[in-house]
Amino acid sequence: MRDRVRPLFTEAQIRDRVGELGAQVARDYAGKDLVVIGLLNGVYPFFADLTRAIPLEIEPTFMQVASYGGGLESTGEVKILKDLDRSIQGRHALIVEDIVDTGLTLTKVRNLLLDREPASLKICSLLDKPSRRKAEVPIDYLGFTIEDHFVVGYGLDFNGKLRNLPYVGIYQP
Ligand code: IMP
Numbered sequence: 001m002r003d004r005v006r007p008l009f010t011e012a013q014i015r016d017r018v019g020e021l022g023a024q025v026a027r028d029y030a031g032k033d034l035v036v037i038g039l040l041n042g043v044y045p046f047f048a049d050l051t052r053a054i055p056l057e058i059e060p061t062f063m064q065v066a067s068y069g070g071g072l073e074s075t076g077e078v079k080i081l082k083d084l085d086r087s088i089q090g091r092h093a094l095i096v097e098d099i100v101d102t103g104l105t106l107t108k109v110r111n112l113l114l115d116r117e118p119a120s121l122k123i124c125s126l127l128d129k130p131s132r133r134k135a136e137v138p139i140d141y142l143g144f145t146i147e148d149h150f151v152v153g154y155g156l157d158f159n160g161k162l163r164n165l166p167y168v169g170i171y172q173p
């Protein structure tokens, strides 16, 4: 499986970019009460690196959602597998995702969280694949924009595998 992966972003490139994103978030939220919400499972390496690059007293936490439908693409119907364990009402919230593809998942999650009346709600994604967008979703902090490739590694999976590759690569079946 690993021999079908062509490197796209190296560990060093990712580290540098994540460091910049962390610094940017830290500047914007200095002195504020910030809950950083990682969307499992894909976000785990990015989330660990990003939150450690934010030198503020943030509250890192997770949510896990699944797209209904069972097809290859998300349908936009989202089921909550793991909800937040604390309220975000009146607090600043930042959703962290591995990749925005159609934008359907994040649109649903965003609306769901906006209903809980946070002081603000922004989005941070490591990758953006704008060519496949079906629903416009504002990405406030973005690592890299990519072409329409299926990518794996650094959290991104192919059938549940390859998430633990330390870099991002293009999967060639
Ligand atoms: P969407 O924006 O609702 O289409 O869904 C985004 C989700 O689809 C991401 O969180 C990933 O789990 C998955 N996804 C989209 N593109 C890729 C890819 O290239 N590789 C691995 N997972 C992907």
Ligand code: MG
Binding pocket: 039, 040, 041, 042, 043, 098, 099
């Ligand atoms: Mg995901």
